[in-house]
Amino acid sequence: MRLLLQQRPQGHEAPRFVQLQLQSDLFGQWELVRETGQQGARSTLRRDQFNDHASALQALEKARDQHLKKGFQLMFAQGVDAPR
Template identity: 65%
Template sequence: MRLLMQQRPDASDDAPRFVQLFLQPDLLGGYTLVRESGHIGGRSTVRREQFLDQSSAFAALEKIRDQQVKRGFQVMFTQGASAPR
């Protein structure tokens, strides 16, 4: 599953920010939540979190998504069989 979020550009010269979330199964039966964030066209930061099951990883993804929506980000792209609500 993949989710891409972006802030609207403002009047300043700064590039808009983005957050990209990936939810991937690992080889040991768990799940990895990868969060990449930064300015579009600039450097980004990547963070990884490990989860034992899909439900807890999906809950963490939804929590991060909701936090970013409150900060002014909009969902631009969603990919995956079970898109978040």
């Protein structure tokens, strides 16, 4: 599952983005990958490991909700369980 959130730019700067990606690894665990930054500039990548899908999905939804409260807008959602 993958979500792309974007924040409206202030003035002439490029928009900020957050990409949240949920994926399973080879050992049956789940990983939440968070990429944040400004378009056209460097970004930051963080990875969090979870033992089961439910806790990983809960972390993804929490991160999504936090960014929505900060003024980000959901631009793209991909995946079978993509939140609406």
